[in-house]
Amino acid sequence: MSQPVGEFELIERHFLRPVAAGARIGLGIGDDCALIDGGADWQWAVTSDMLLEGVHFLTGVDPESLGHKSLAVNLSDLAACGALPRCFFLALALPASDEPWVKAFTRGLFALADRHACQLAGGDTTRSRGGLVVSITALGEVPRGGAILRSGARPGDDLWVSGHLGDGALGLACRRGEISLPSTSAAPALERLDRPQPRVSLGRALIGVATSAIDVSDGLAGDLGHILRRSGVGARLEWERIPRSSALQQLDADAQQRYVFRGGDDYELLFSAPADRSDAVLAAGQAAGVPLSRIGALHAGQGLTLIADGRAVDMPLRAFDHFGL
Ligand code: ADP
Ligand code: MG
Numbered sequence: 324m325s326q327p328v329g330e331f332e333l334i335e336r337h338f339l340r341p342v343a344a345g346a347r348i349g350l351g352i353g354d355d356c357a358l359i360d361g362g363a364d365w366q367w368a369v370t371s372d373m374l375l376e377g378v379h380f381l382t383g384v385d386p387e388s389l390g391h392k393s394l395a396v397n398l399s400d401l402a403a404c405g406a407l408p409r410c411f412f413l414a415l416a417l418p419a420s421d422e423p424w425v426k427a428f429t430r431g432l433f434a435l436a437d438r439h440a441c442q443l444a445g446g447d448t449t450r451s452r453g454g455l456v457v458s459i460t461a462l463g464e465v466p467r468g469g470a471i472l473r474s475g476a477r478p479g480d481d482l483w484v485s486g487h488l489g490d491g492a493l494g495l496a497c498r499r500g501e502i503s504l505p506s507t508s509a510a511p512a513l514e515r516l517d518r519p520q521p522r523v524s525l526g527r528a529l530i531g532v533a534t535s536a537i538d539v540s541d542g543l544a545g546d547l548g549h550i551l552r553r554s555g556v557g558a559r560l561e562w563e564r565i566p567r568s569s570a571l572q573q574l575d576a577d578a579q580q581r582y583v584f585r586g587g588d589d590y591e592l593l594f595s596a597p598a599d600r601s602d603a604v605l606a607a608g609q610a611a612g613v614p615l616s617r618i619g620a621l622h623a624g625q626g627l628t629l630i631a632d633g634r635a636v637d638m639p640l641r642a643f644d645h646f647g648l
Pocket of ligand 2: 400538
């Protein structure tokens with residue numbers, strides 16, 4: 324048998340191909356969205372994300388929450404590029420034609436779609452002989468050349484993050500019964516896991532301010548790693564500055580770091596901006612109604628250093644990998 328390789332190596336070795344001249348693709352594989360020619364002064368931002376039973380959600384999940392989350396994770400990728408959601412395609416593989424289930428699923432799906440004026444424009448529906456699969460492709464609009472990419476960070480930029488980190492992993496641990504918290508702490512974490520709010524207005528407000536961005540879907544270490552590698556910079560983070568909910572702060576420091584750096588499902592925006600643009604960054608956060616925290620800075624070089632309790636530790640930039648490599 325051939326040597327198993329990780330998710331990102333598979334993509335790089337087998338799917339990444341040069342974009343042909345004249346293909347009307349401004350940016351292909353490798354960022355949160357691809358950029359496709361649109362009008363004279365705008366481009367399509369396109370992203371595709373799949374949710375699988377037993378991998379991304381547990382069997383018996385609340386269908387309304389799943390409808391919300393399936394679209395939310397896609398809108399979060401549009402948000403990371405600063406795109407305005409326009410429409411989406413929905414491919415569903417269902418183990419059974421269960422109408423009450425589909426009705427509840429679409430209630431959650433369309434409540435979020437309507438909030439963002441994002442229209443369902445097509446899709447595919449089939450029977451699954453395995454588990455449930457939801458795959459969505461979402462299209463948004465960005466000003467031509469204005470999309471925020473993973474590759475634009477510069478040495479000296481500050482690093483910012485929206486909201487709180489670690490609650491998605493905390494919610495998952497509660498759901499799996501791995502930890503037990505009082506319901507006043509567990510409920511908001513479960514809400515974050517089940518019904519993430521894509522930071523669409525923030526992403527748009529950051530166009531022209533942020534130099535790079537990514538949505539935190541696979542843990543801070545891995546997603547920051549994507550920015551660092553694609554921008555060719557290193558980062559220094561201060562643990563005390565990383566925003567964490569009061570529920571997360573009840574856990575010991577090791578667990579908090581594990582959930583923040585190696586957890587997932589936070590769907591906050593992580594972005595860089597020049598150090599002299601912090602007023603513009605804060606104004607963008609205020610306009611979008613999202614709290615922002617400055618968690619560190621970027622430098623020439625590579626790697627991630629975490630300052631915690633006055634000590635500097637090197638952290639691996641490993642992302643969550645579906646093949647666990
Ligand atoms: P995200 O976490 O933002 O959804 P991923 O880490 O899943 O992004 O994907 C990284 C990049 O690889 C993206 O640009 C995505 O479009 C691309 N990609 C993933 N799988 C495939 C595939 N099978 N074929 C082509 N491109 C892919
Ligand atoms: Mg993403």
